[in-house]
Amino acid sequence: MVKVKLCGLKRLCDIEWANEFCPDYTGFVFAGRKRRVTDELAASLRHHLRPEIQVVGVFQNEDIRHIADLVTRGTIQLVQLHGSEDEAYIRKLRQVISVPVIQAFSLDGTEQLAAIGGSSADYVLLDHGTGGTGQTFDWSLLPYIHRPFFLAGGLRAENVKQALSYHPYAVDVSSGIETDGVKDYEKMKQFMAYARSGMQQEERL
Template identity: 40%
Template sequence: MIVKFCGLKRLVDVEMCNKLQPDMIGLIFAPSPRKVEKDLAKDMVLAKSPSIKSVGVFKDQNISEVIEIATYLQLDFVQLHGKEDYEYIKHLKDLGFGVIKAIEVERQENIKRAKRYVEIADFVLLDRPKGSSLDITEVAKLADFDYIIAGGITPENIDKFLNLNPVGIDISSGIETDGFKDFTKMKKIIDKVNKYKVGETKNG
């Protein structure tokens, strides 16, 4: 199972990740309190362990800007949170970037829309609408395809997300205290996922 820690904005966040070894780290370039400037992002990418994949998060940005940043940082994946279409994704794929397409889901129709991206994106990410307190696990149960899940995951409630058996989890605010990444919370997530993996192996 993929673990992605998103919204890193300091070099110390990367250092914590190097100790914990999530599969991916996310750097945000769309409007957000966690947005990072590309020069700091470059230092962060250079500081990460080679085993950790770098993901740049964008939303409805001009594709030339996305390509410029992704190339400058040599990102492994581009994560798209807007209305980016099939051709937009295909162009990024043709340039050699992995693509994670994020879809906000509230109901079954959104799940059907998300499924359309399965054949072109490397991963489809199911997220809840911004500012929503929706229990996304209830909607995600309707998906009949592999997905990464995000939206309200914390060390306290992660079990119900893991029980959906997603291909990955994506967590940002749930590993923060007062707006900054918290090593203890991050470690709890890693420990819970590792415990879940062991259980899956035994049951399998």
């Protein structure tokens, strides 16, 4: 079954809603400004989150020691690299952590396919631009991806069933469950409902 990641959670109510809808993953963003959380806030939110929901820490060119500290403390259970991290960075990161690594790519043409296929990360995440744009990219490129991938970029309740037809490992939503820049209970509820119903349809095919 395709997994669901609700990314960019930063309020206690966001966590309470996630506990209600039970996605497979939530995302805490340790980069940028709009959805950034501090280590202290992230630890508090993790404490209130259901233990079976795994937390993905989202980073951009972060100090590896900081990532390792968050993993060691149990604040995050996966690491998502959303900057210009290269293979050397991933190798150094794996020397100090043993949790899965996700590497994000902006998929806007076939020239990225070789790098996506060659990444040593456990998973790749395919997004529009630098992420958080709320826009989709050209999904006709997805059949060229021959490894498990997180599908992000412009997902919302209205298009998640179509996204599932490309058989991603996981769908990843952030702005699609927001209103005026903050998470919206009804949009989160609707996204989860559409995603789960779409998965059931895919299983019957």
